[in-house]
Amino acid sequence: MSGIELRHLATMAAVVEEGSFGRAAQRLGYTQSSVSQQIAALEKAVGGAVFDRPGGPRPVRITPLGTVVLTHGRDLLERAEAMTIALDRFRAGGGRIDIGTFQSLSTVILPPVVRALRAEFPDCDIRLFEEETETPRVDRVDLMFFDRRVDGDDVERLKLLDDPYLLVAPRGDFPAGPVRLDRLHGRPMVAWPPACDQPGVTGALARAGVRPEIVFRAAANEAVLSMVRAGIGSAIPPRLVLQGAGVATDAALTVHEPRPAFPPREIHLLWPAGRTRSPLAARAIEIAVAVAATYQPRDEKRALPSIS
Incomplete structure (x- = not known):
């Protein structure tokens, strides 16, 4: 309904909880006349009195219309508070x-x-x-x-x-140090499916005139490395693959820099x-x-x- 503001509803709730306009003003940090003005604006918006005002020291009483307004108003206030908290969390990174x-x-x-x-x-x-x-x-x-x-x-x-490419091989297949690509020609190799970055590896080998024999392909990094550990062939993965698999402590494998190096x-x-x-x-x-x-x-x- 146009004309109803959240501050009007918050003021109304404070008057109900405190029992008087004066105490509600103290709680909200308003003047009593400001509270009266907000309640008057709310009553104008809803088309009737939301409080009976007996005057004197007696507490104000909420009217039946006021009960309807406050019932729905509390829901709006709770949702507004939830939105404020969510926005604060968003700005603080808690989204x-x-x-x-x-x-x-x-x-x-x-x-x-x-x-x-x-x-x-x-x-x-x-x-x-x-x-x-x-x-x-x-x-x-x-x-x-x-x-x-x-x-x-x-x-x-x-x-x-x-992320540079490295050669990983069963221990004993190659001596320590870099390995020339021509030593891979015709040798068994384990590889990934021909997708993602794998065509780049295949292309680099082909440009060097090297055609290894692909004996196994698998999409899972661990499956490829497991077959290298089993000794059926070497592989050319990016360094992140080897680092994530803990190859540094694997006694069954050795890692070499290919010569010439692949584009990373x-x-x-x-x-x-x-x-x-x-x-x-x-x-x-x-x-x-x-x-x-x-x-x-x-x-x-x-x-x-x-x-x-």
Whole structure:
């Protein structure tokens, strides 16, 4: 109903609870005349008296019309208070954030990002969605980690890091140190399905004139590494895959730098273009950048940190 304001309803509730206009004014920090004016404005809006005013020291009494107004008014006041709390939590970062991710990032980069967000915003609602896809549906999430550069008017992006490819092999297949790509020609290899970043690996091998014998393909990182542990062939995964699988402490495997090196996989953070980011999403981006910086070697000319 036009003319009814939340402050009018709050004043009415205070008068009922305190029993007089004067005590309601003291509680609300108003003058008594201001309380009278607000109640008068409310009565004009609803078309009748909401209080009987006996005068003197006797308390005011709510009318039947006033009871109807207050019953529904309390509901509005509660909903307004809930909205105020929700807005305060949103501004403080205590809202919901949907994050898209993929296998290897979920095990290395994403966990410290989630821990930091939960430490700063204990009430935040974090939803994670893992999907291996050629075309990221950025419109369905607030943020998405993706393993390739994505261009377009509908997406904004930030490159987080380069993720170099390494050769992982059963222990004893190759001596310690870098391995020339031509040594892989005709040798058994375990690989991922021909999607996502896998064509880049296949193309780099082909340009070097190297054609390994693919003996097994699997989408799950652990399945690929398990077959390498079983000794049926080597594999060429990004470093994040090896780090997430704890290969550094695996006595059955050795890790080598391929020579020449493959172009690294690029890890980007994407979000919908033109969408106003919540404080929680904005902070998640900052944390992701900081976490990625701890993974990325500062000096690109130095050797990659040892994994094996």
